[in-house]
Amino acid sequence: MAEDIIGIDLGTTNSAVGVVESGFPILLADSAGQRITPSAVSFGVDGGVVVGGAALRQRGAGGSVITSGKRYMGSRYAEVRGDDFCVPLVEGVGGAVAFDVGGVMVTPEEVSAEILKYLKSVAEERLGRTVGKAIITVPAYFNDGQRTATKRAGELAGLEVVRIISEPTAAALAYGLDKLEDSSRIVVYDYGGGTFDVSVLELRSGVFQVIATAGDTRLGGDQLDEILARWCCDEVGVFDYDGLGDFDRQRLLDAVRLVKEALTDSDRAKLQLPFFRDDLNIDLEVGRGVFERLIRAEISRTGRYCKQVLLDAGVTGVDKVVLVGGSTRIPAVRELVGEVFGMDPDVSQHPDEAVALGAVIQGGMLSGALREMVLLDVTPLSLGIETLGGLMNVIIPRNTTIPCKAGEMFTNAVANQESMVVRVLQGEREMARDNWELGRVDVGFSVAARGQARVGVQFAIDEDGILEVLARDVQTGEDTVLAIQSAAVDVSDDSVEQMVTESVDYAFDDMAERVFTEARLKAEELLPAVEAGLAQVGGEMAAEDMAEIESSADAVRELLGGSDANQLKSAVQKLDKLTEHMAAILVEKAMEAALSRKLEG
Numbered sequence: 001m002a003e004d005i006i007g008i009d010l011g012t013t014n015s016a017v018g019v020v021e022s023g024f025p026i027l028l029a030d031s032a033g034q035r036i037t038p039s040a041v042s043f044g045v046d047g048g049v050v051v052g053g054a055a056l057r058q059r060g061a062g063g064s065v066i067t068s069g070k071r072y073m074g075s076r077y078a079e080v081r082g083d084d085f086c087v088p089l090v091e092g093v094g095g096a097v098a099f100d101v102g103g104v105m106v107t108p109e110e111v112s113a114e115i116l117k118y119l120k121s122v123a124e125e126r127l128g129r130t131v132g133k134a135i136i137t138v139p140a141y142f143n144d145g146q147r148t149a150t151k152r153a154g155e156l157a158g159l160e161v162v163r164i165i166s167e168p169t170a171a172a173l174a175y176g177l178d179k180l181e182d183s184s185r186i187v188v189y190d191y192g193g194g195t196f197d198v199s200v201l202e203l204r205s206g207v208f209q210v211i212a213t214a215g216d217t218r219l220g221g222d223q224l225d226e227i228l229a230r231w232c233c234d235e236v237g238v239f240d241y242d243g244l245g246d247f248d249r250q251r252l253l254d255a256v257r258l259v260k261e262a263l264t265d266s267d268r269a270k271l272q273l274p275f276f277r278d279d280l281n282i283d284l285e286v287g288r289g290v291f292e293r294l295i296r297a298e299i300s301r302t303g304r305y306c307k308q309v310l311l312d313a314g315v316t317g318v319d320k321v322v323l324v325g326g327s328t329r330i331p332a333v334r335e336l337v338g339e340v341f342g343m344d345p346d347v348s349q350h351p352d353e354a355v356a357l358g359a360v361i362q363g364g365m366l367s368g369a370l371r372e373m374v375l376l377d378v379t380p381l382s383l384g385i386e387t388l389g390g391l392m393n394v395i396i397p398r399n400t401t402i403p404c405k406a407g408e409m410f411t412n413a414v415a416n417q418e419s420m421v422v423r424v425l426q427g428e429r430e431m432a433r434d435n436w437e438l439g440r441v442d443v444g445f446s447v448a449a450r451g452q453a454r455v456g457v458q459f460a461i462d463e464d465g466i467l468e469v470l471a472r473d474v475q476t477g478e479d480t481v482l483a484i485q486s487a488a489v490d491v492s493d494d495s496v497e498q499m500v501t502e503s504v505d506y507a508f509d510d511m512a513e514r515v516f517t518e519a520r521l522k523a524e525e526l527l528p529a530v531e532a533g534l535a536q537v538g539g540e541m542a543a544e545d546m547a548e549i550e551s552s553a554d555a556v557r558e559l560l561g562g563s564d565a566n567q568l569k570s571a572v573q574k575l576d577k578l579t580e581h582m583a584a585i586l587v588e589k590a591m592e593a594a595l596s597r598k599l600e601g
């Protein structure tokens with residue numbers, strides 16, 4: 001099996017991890033069932049490090065909780081000093097920025113590494129095996145220094161970062177290479193928690209290229225939360241937002257975020273914070289209209305970046321606008337995007353998961369896990385036809401790469417037969433009745449003695465998985481064709497597994513039945529011939545030889561009534577052997593007769 005390459009969206013607000021499993025890109029959930037992990041790291045007073053939702057819950061518990069640490073990846077202290085951040089910023093090694101975590105210096109890479117370590121462990125737990133390789137996404141605007149820092153974070157987490165890809169490229173991959181024609185242009189509008197970015201990509205011979213990108217690292221869902229929180233403070237009219245302590249402010253922001261998210265689906269939402277301060281209870285109702293008015297200016301700014309990016313890309317129109325990022329769930333955002341680009345945006349992608357999924361797809365393409373499954377399809381089960389005695393005759397074995405073609409020749413079972421039913425079967429069992437019938441076709445042929453008429457059967461599966469069965473009467477050259485839509489390839493994993501398991505479970509019985517049937521068919525052919533031969537050969541063969549053939553034929557007849565496949569098979573073989581001498585005498589006799597007829601004539 002190809003070595004796993006996990007795909008990771010290391011987001012400012014949220015992160016996710018996934019892998020290609022059995023040919024499908026999937027995201028992996030942690031032990032709590034969550035596929036989305038808040039990009040939060042808590043450094044406890046006891047030195048313990050906690051990541052994700054658990055880290056967020058430790059805010060206010062004495063330690064340091066870092067959120068949105070990604071903002072400082074690859075930054076210089078001189079550029080960011082004085083920023084308002086959840087922990088103090090300090091100057092680290094060589095002028096790089098570092099976080100002061102209870103007196104200990106921690107770099108942004110180290111914080112990201114904790115998140116990556118956690119995601120790696122989630123993947124390993126789910127998969128039950130260790131993983132060493134990863135694809136990590138970064139914003140399109142990340143410079144070399146920021147990309148190198150991200151790579152280093154991966155290495156600190158014990159991952160070999162096989163490739164860094166940009167978030168819009170990943171989102172475009174998740175949207176689907178297959179849905180776009182070559183040289184089509186796609187816009188990825190990504191409105192997340194802390195940042196906004198919009199990119200124009202072009203698909204060139206199967207590869208997405210970012211041709212322009214624009215955005216703002218201070219324009220995200222967090223800003224919307226702050227706007228709503230300030231409005232609440234004004235409404236209550238008792239305290240000032242800027243005057244709130246860290247703890248109160250966080251409580252308020254957490255509460256308004258829920259209100260904001262609720263307003264995506266409802267017209268109104270309640271903000272309730274009992275005993276917010278001393279005996280002050282906050283109890284407000286917020287209508288969607290009010291919220292939309294509050295955030296209008298903020299959302300309009302994203303529109304300006306959209307126009308900017310089109311200008312930078314030097315294009316006037318695009319083929320698709322794909323929305324990703326949690327904040328694109330807001331109805332007003334979708335409306336604005338529609339207005340700016342003059343088309344309904346594509347909302348087929350999961351806003352929180354598309355970027356990670358794209359990274360997973362890229363990983364699958366590199367490891368081979370996707371190429372094998374998606375581009376080179378194989379037949380999940382064997383395909384064949386029913387032959388004499390109800391046996392399955394496999395024409396295309398399971399796991400054959402498609403497109404493919406195979407054929408075989410069959411003869412009539414009965415003398416003067418005028419047609420033959422070709423039953424197209426799918427499955428792994430020896431007997432036709434235990435497999436699935438995909439279709440049947442009646443093939444007519446010229447009347448002939450038993451075993452004389454010949455029918456060629458050919459199976460062909462094209463790239464789309466369509467099975468075409470062609471039956472040809474060899475004598476007349478007449479074809480009968482049956483096309484079976486994708487059933488040959490489109491079988492659910494469960495039924496494939498069931499079929500394969502059954503074929504293993506019944507392997508012994510199935511094989512015995514096949515051996516018995518084949519021996520029976522041979523006996524049915526042999527016995528009448530033996531009888532006719534004995535009648536003709538009279539006098540020219542030793543009596544004891546003839547008696548031996550008789551008793552051997554009787555043994556075969558008796559075994560036909562039983563069920564012992566191996567005994568029947570060896571009895572038939574013995575009879576076949578014994579009659580060789582008789583057959584030779586008969587041939588000689590026939591030749592003599594022919595010769596004397598010739599001499600007489």
Ligand code: ADP
Nearest residue numbers: 011012013014192193194221261264325326327
């Ligand atoms: P990032 O890419 O920055 O890590 P995400 O794409 O995960 O972030 O987006 C997180 C943001 O999406 C948060 O601000 C969150 O409040 C917002 N969000 C999530 N769901 C909704 C919703 N239903 N309505 C509005 N905003 C939402």
Ligand code: MG
Nearest residue numbers: 011192325355
């Ligand atoms: Mg994101």
